[in-house]
Amino acid sequence: MKEKFDVIIVGLGASGGIIAEQLTAAGVRVLGLEKGADYTQDDFAVKQDELRYYQRGAIVSGGTVDPVTWRADNKSVARLFPWSAGVLGSDEPLYGMPAIGVGGGTLHWAGAAYRFREADFRMRSAIAERFGESSLPEGSTVADWPISYADLEPYYEKAEWEQGYSGSAGNIKGQFAPGTNPFDPPRNRDFPMPPVQQCPGDVPWVAATERLGMHPFRQPLAMNSVEYKGRPACVNCGFCHGYPCHVAARSSTHVTSVPAAKLTGNLDLRPHSRVIQVNRTPDGKRVIGVTYVDSADETHEVEAPIVILSAYALENARLMLVSGITGRGQVGANFMTHNFGWFASILPEATNPFLGTFNASSAIDDFTSEMVPDNDLGVLWGSPVISVTGDLQPIEAFHLMNPGVQKYGLEFKHWMRDNYTHMHRMYSQTTNFPYPRHYVDLDPSIKDRLGVPAIRITHEWEDHDANSVELFGGIKRRIAQEMGAKETWMDSSRPPYHLSTHDVGVHRMGYDPETSVTDPFGAVHDIDGLYAVGGGSFVSYGGYNPTETIQALAYLSAEHLLERWGCAVGLGTRTPENERHVL
Amino acid sequence: MSSDFPTEPLLFFNSAEARTVDALAAQIIPSEADSPGAHEAGVVFYIDRALAGFMRDLRPLYRRGLQTLSDLSNKSFGAEFSALSDEQQRQLVETLDARAKADPDDFAGQFFRIIGEHTVQGFFGDPAYGGNRDVVGWKLVGFPGAQWGYTAEQMQPGVDARRIPISTVADLYARIRKVSS
Numbered sequence: 001m002k003e004k005f006d007v008i009i010v011g012l013g014a015s016g017g018i019i020a021e022q023l024t025a026a027g028v029r030v031l032g033l034e035k036g037a038d039y040t041q042d043d044f045a046v047k048q049d050e051l052r053y054y055q056r057g058a059i060v061s062g063g064t065v066d067p068v069t070w071r072a073d074n075k076s077v078a079r080l081f082p083w084s085a086g087v088l089g090s091d092e093p094l095y096g097m098p099a100i101g102v103g104g105g106t107l108h109w110a111g112a113a114y115r116f117r118e119a120d121f122r123m124r125s126a127i128a129e130r131f132g133e134s135s136l137p138e139g140s141t142v143a144d145w146p147i148s149y150a151d152l153e154p155y156y157e158k159a160e161w162e163q164g165y166s167g168s169a170g171n172i173k174g175q176f177a178p179g180t181n182p183f184d185p186p187r188n189r190d191f192p193m194p195p196v197q198q199c200p201g202d203v204p205w206v207a208a209t210e211r212l213g214m215h216p217f218r219q220p221l222a223m224n225s226v227e228y229k230g231r232p233a234c235v236n237c238g239f240c241h242g243y244p245c246h247v248a249a250r251s252s253t254h255v256t257s258v259p260a261a262k263l264t265g266n267l268d269l270r271p272h273s274r275v276i277q278v279n280r281t282p283d284g285k286r287v288i289g290v291t292y293v294d295s296a297d298e299t300h301e302v303e304a305p306i307v308i309l310s311a312y313a314l315e316n317a318r319l320m321l322v323s324g325i326t327g328r329g330q331v332g333a334n335f336m337t338h339n340f341g342w343f344a345s346i347l348p349e350a351t352n353p354f355l356g357t358f359n360a361s362s363a364i365d366d367f368t369s370e371m372v373p374d375n376d377l378g379v380l381w382g383s384p385v386i387s388v389t390g391d392l393q394p395i396e397a398f399h400l401m402n403p404g405v406q407k408y409g410l411e412f413k414h415w416m417r418d419n420y421t422h423m424h425r426m427y428s429q430t431t432n433f434p435y436p437r438h439y440v441d442l443d444p445s446i447k448d449r450l451g452v453p454a455i456r457i458t459h460e461w462e463d464h465d466a467n468s469v470e471l472f473g474g475i476k477r478r479i480a481q482e483m484g485a486k487e488t489w490m491d492s493s494r495p496p497y498h499l500s501t502h503d504v505g506v507h508r509m510g511y512d513p514e515t516s517v518t519d520p521f522g523a524v525h526d527i528d529g530l531y532a533v534g535g536g537s538f539v540s541y542g543g544y545n546p547t548e549t550i551q552a553l554a555y556l557s558a559e560h561l562l563e564r565w566g567c568a569v570g571l572g573t574r575t576p577e578n579e580r581h582v583l
Numbered sequence: 584m585s586s587d588f589p590t591e592p593l594l595f596f597n598s599a600e601a602r603t604v605d606a607l608a609a610q611i612i613p614s615e616a617d618s619p620g621a622h623e624a625g626v627v628f629y630i631d632r633a634l635a636g637f638m639r640d641l642r643p644l645y646r647r648g649l650q651t652l653s654d655l656s657n658k659s660f661g662a663e664f665s666a667l668s669d670e671q672q673r674q675l676v677e678t679l680d681a682r683a684k685a686d687p688d689d690f691a692g693q694f695f696r697i698i699g700e701h702t703v704q705g706f707f708g709d710p711a712y713g714g715n716r717d718v719v720g721w722k723l724v725g726f727p728g729a730q731w732g733y734t735a736e737q738m739q740p741g742v743d744a745r746r747i748p749i750s751t752v753a754d755l756y757a758r759i760r761k762v763s764s
Contacts, residue, residue: 048729235732
């Protein structure tokens with residue numbers, strides 16, 4: 001007899017962990033299937049090891065576990081990841097897929113916790129209003145979202161307070177405090193914690209942007225700056241982006257939601273359990289469960305009237321496609337990713353870039369989204385410019401070093417000796433419009449160990465992407481000059497990665513099954529009981545990091561699911577008793 | 584032969600290969616008076632151990648790469664790379680770098696880039712991996728290494744990073760043992 005559950009959740013990461021917590025607290029019996037490990041804090045007791053985590057990617061799945069292929073266009077044969085590393089196989093692991101394991105990408109994210117702006121939810125309309133209907137990128141499927149910022153605002157707040165985000169809000173119900181972000185969208189409430197300790201290299205950046213008339217603000221981070229919900233403050237160890245947290249100061253569903261879900265007794269969590277198919281009734285109109293393979297390679301069929309796909313966006317698409325769920329050709333369509341435009345400087349003063357977290361620094365929103373400066377390059381959408389001054393270890397510094405400097409001999413040795421402690425970086429995340437020619441599907445020849453086809457990305461940087469990097473490169477150069485930078489250099493505007501843990505849009509939300517895959521709650525059109533949640537739902541992609549919006553959408557989906565089940569949920573679903581255990 | 588036989592066990596290379604890798608790594612991060620380089624850091628032992636374990640898939644590439652380098656060295660100067668003068672070694676390294684830049688698919692150039700990457704890993708990685716001995720890589724650049732955390736005072740502008748005592752993964756293990764006993 002097949003095991004039966006109320007709900008099956010596939011992937012216990014940024015959103016799956018939250019949905020598991022919300023449902024189990026209301027008494028729903030949940031089976032959580034996670035293809036990676038359920039790590040303990042003991043696994044991460046000493047993680048200050050650049051080779052193990054950053055260079056060898058100990059907690060990311062890597063190409064051997066979850067193969068990914070990429071090609072520039074549909075006439076080319078796709079190459080197996082890591083295509084940007086060549087035979088070295090030692091590419092930066094975060095130009096790949098995020099971690100598998102309970103917590104998923106939140107195990108190692110840098111924690112940049114941005115809300116999207118109001119205009120980000122109506123990108124198509126906002127571009128038409130600013131530049132005219134005729135300026136919309138030709139052939140792009142860019143659209144407005146079916147929900148607005150105001151719809152999502154309470155769920156953003158919930159993510160910030162439940163998951164533990166720190167920062168200094170700029171706009172609380174229209175009130176602005178000095179030194180905060182004057183372009184912040186309106187919030188109901190401030191963050192539960194102040195910003196984390198600022199890195200020293202951020203100080204000259206803040207001074208320079210202020211002199212240039214810009215408005216720097218401390219970045220919101222999913223990182224404890226003080227003890228919060230029993231987890232300690234960040235200790236500024238400087239091994240953060242790409243690393244697990246040894247003190248559990250970073251917000252990860254691995255230490256927030258999943259432990260709470262376990263305490264309810266309603267979560268049957270099975271790590272090392274890889275779902276290989278979504279099962280439906282013979283007419284395909286109702287989900288009945290999933291098939292998964294356990295760590296002993298045994299195959300199991302389990303049943304539930306509701307199945308929630310909350311794996312990485314590309315993995316959600318892959319699972320639907322291998323299960324014959326194509327969504328009228330919409331599953332896998334509208335792939336979008338970020339182009340970071342890395343810009344590095346050598347500052348006159350020491351930045352000590354090994355200190356603190358990746359984003360223990362500031363950003364400006366002066367040119368973000370609809371506030372993109374007038375320009376001759378045809379750039380239609382802006383991005384924050386973000387200062388990065390921490391979390392830089394020497395091998396990564398070597399990878400980022402000035403391409404004009406020789407990589408061997410005394411010139412190389414002396415460059416590292418003289419410049420490592422003075423490095424400063426900036427990035428932007430320029431928008432990547434969706435086009436029919438940017439999509440994911442199943443690779444026709446490459447399969448994983450179990451015979452499941454690899455996901456294949458078809459994507460190339462458009463002129464708009466490259467022009468955006470150039471436009472924002474100019475802004476970064478102005479800031480660097482104002483800081484008195486001794487050397488500067490910038491990444492290619494058409495970088496080799498195409499995959500960066502920021503990949504979204506492959507199961508777009510909307511009301512029309514001809515142009516979208518799910519409704520705003522994640523319910524897949526035409527298949528009763530099947531949900532797909534996460535960044536795959538995004539309709540457009542502005543310049544902010546995706547995770548806070550993914551988490552807000554997870555709270556929205558959970559609330560909808562509970563309403564459907566006749567339950568109610570609100571803030572404070574944890575009891576004082578289970579709170580103690582969580583910690 | 585006996586006097587330059589390796590000072591400690593090799594897990595993958597033979598002694599001649601180890602001498603070549605040691606010499607090539609020393610051209611990538613040279614030693615200076617009062618400033619150790621890849622040789623003093625034990626980079627060759629890092630690469631040897633990595634090829635015996637995590638990087639075992641790269642063994643054929645290393646075999647072929649070392650043979651290519653040997654051929655090149657013998658053809659140009661009539662001796663193995665490790666037996667060449669510093670000046671001759673530098674000339675060959677310049678050739679390899681030029682080939683890597685001119686043609687990304689040139690094998691000798693590619694092999695040079697790979698050894699460069701692994702030299703940097705062995706020089707700046709934690710000493711637990713067999714390289715970065717006496718934390719010479721971290722001392723060179725002012726990286727305090729594997730620290731439990733940093734204080735708010737250490738995060739102020741103007742702090743001289745080289746005054747922070749360097750810590751390794753092994754030191755953090757010792758710290759945890761001490762705290763828990």
